Amino acid sequence: MTPDPHLTGFIECFNRQAYYEAHDVLEELWLNTTGERRDFYKGLIQTAAVFLKLQQGKSDPALRLALRAASHLEKYPSLCERVRVESVLGWLQDVARGRNLVAEGNPPRLELVDK
Numbered sequence: 001m002t003p004d005p006h007l008t009g010f011i012e013c014f015n016r017q018a019y020y021e022a023h024d025v026l027e028e029l030w031l032n033t034t035g036e037r038r039d040f041y042k043g044l045i046q047t048a049a050v051f052l053k054l055q056q057g058k059s060d061p062a063l064r065l066a067l068r069a070a071s072h073l074e075k076y077p078s079l080c081e082r083v084r085v086e087s088v089l090g091w092l093q094d095v096a097r098g099r100n101l102v103a104e105g106n107p108p109r110l111e112l113v114d115k
Contacts, residue, residue, distance in 0.1 A: 003081060003082055003112055004029055004081075006025055006026055006028060006029035007026065007029065007081060007083075008112070009022075009025040009026075010022045010025045010026040010044065010048070011083075011110045011111075011112065013025055013048075014048055014051075014109075014110050015109045015110060017051070017055065017102070017107055019048045019049070019051045019052035019055060020048075020052055022048040023045050023048040023049055023052070026041055026044055026045050026048070027045060029041055030042055030045055037081070039072040039073075039075065039076075040072070040073065040076050040080055040081065042072050043069045043070070043071075043072030043073035043076075043088075044069075044073075044083070044088070046065050046068055046069035046072065047066075047069045047073075047088055047091070047092065049065050049069075050062050050065045050066045050069060050092065050095055051101075051102060051107065051108075053065060054095065054100045054101065054102040054103065055102050057103075059098070059100060062095055062100075063095060063096055063098070066092040066093075066095040066096045067092075067096055069088075069092055070089055070092040070093070070096070073085050073088060073089055073092070074089060079113065079115070082112040082113055082114065083110060083112065083113075084110075084111070084113060087108070087110075088108075088110075091108045
């Protein structure tokens with residue numbers, strides 16, 4: 001299955017640490033999605049917002065957003081639309097525990113996987 005161009009654009013921006021742009025790229029898809037995938041996209045958008053807040057040094061808002069993003073993503077399988085949801089949830093849990101993966105110099109990277 002070929003991923004939606006919005007999703008691939010989101011991943012490219014996310015991996016460049018262009019979190020605001022990542023949010024923007026995926027927002028159009030989210031707004032035009034109804035049904036079961038809507039919360040998946042919302043969770044990814046919120047994940048980008050988490051890392052934007054971490055970039056800005058705003059750890060408390062990042063923590064709150066991380067909890068919200070996780071609540072949207074945890075209902076999906078560990079691999080959804082070729083995105084490893086379990087990895088994203090792990091990053092969000094790290095943020096909720098007070099880690100700033102951006103400041104640590106090890107920002108997460110998303111990949112599209114087949115299995």
